Amino acid sequence: MDDRLNKQNDAEAARALAVAAELRAVVGRLIRRLREQADAGDLSSSQKSVLLHLEREGTATVTALARAQDMRPQSMGAIVSTLETAGLVQGAPDPNDGRRTILSLTAACRDLITAGRAARQDWLFRAIQTNLDREEQEQLAVAIGLLKRLAAA
Numbered sequence: 001m002d003d004r005l006n007k008q009n010d011a012e013a014a015r016a017l018a019v020a021a022e023l024r025a026v027v028g029r030l031i032r033r034l035r036e037q038a039d040a041g042d043l044s045s046s047q048k049s050v051l052l053h054l055e056r057e058g059t060a061t062v063t064a065l066a067r068a069q070d071m072r073p074q075s076m077g078a079i080v081s082t083l084e085t086a087g088l089v090q091g092a093p094d095p096n097d098g099r100r101t102i103l104s105l106t107a108a109c110r111d112l113i114t115a116g117r118a119a120r121q122d123w124l125f126r127a128i129q130t131n132l133d134r135e136e137q138e139q140l141a142v143a144i145g146l147l148k149r150l151a152a153a
Contacts, residue, residue, distance in 0.1 A: 037123040038116030059104045
């Protein structure tokens with residue numbers, strides 16, 4: 001009995017491992033396709049990361065951004081300078097400490113982020129509507145619930 005149970009457990013573990021590998025690969029391809037839909041121009045991954053941090057967390061100093069991105073403040077200063085020159089980030093004196101500059105996204109940057117998200121959402125909507133029938137769309141909705149549970153684990 002124990003031998004049969006061990007074989008069943010081994011088979012289940014092998015299946016879970018195969019599903020995990022396939023899921024990782026498919027999610028990676030989907031992420032790449034979504035990124036293609038909203039070209040962020042010539043921004044580096046570090047620059048995009050800074051912009052997303054400012055959008056998610058709100059205003060920050062160069063030092064706080066450097067700490068959040070695990071890099072030296074001098075390196076972050078160069079990134080921020082490039083983003084300021086591009087009109088995506090703006091600085092204002094800290095009301096509590098005039099020596100510090102508080103960085104925030106510009107309205108143009110917020111518009112760019114919103115447009116990018118809309119383009120990705122539109123592509124995904126059209127891909128689902130065009131490539132999946134109603135039953136498959138319902139299966140996808142169920143799968144999304146499972147993915148949410150995995151993401152929360």
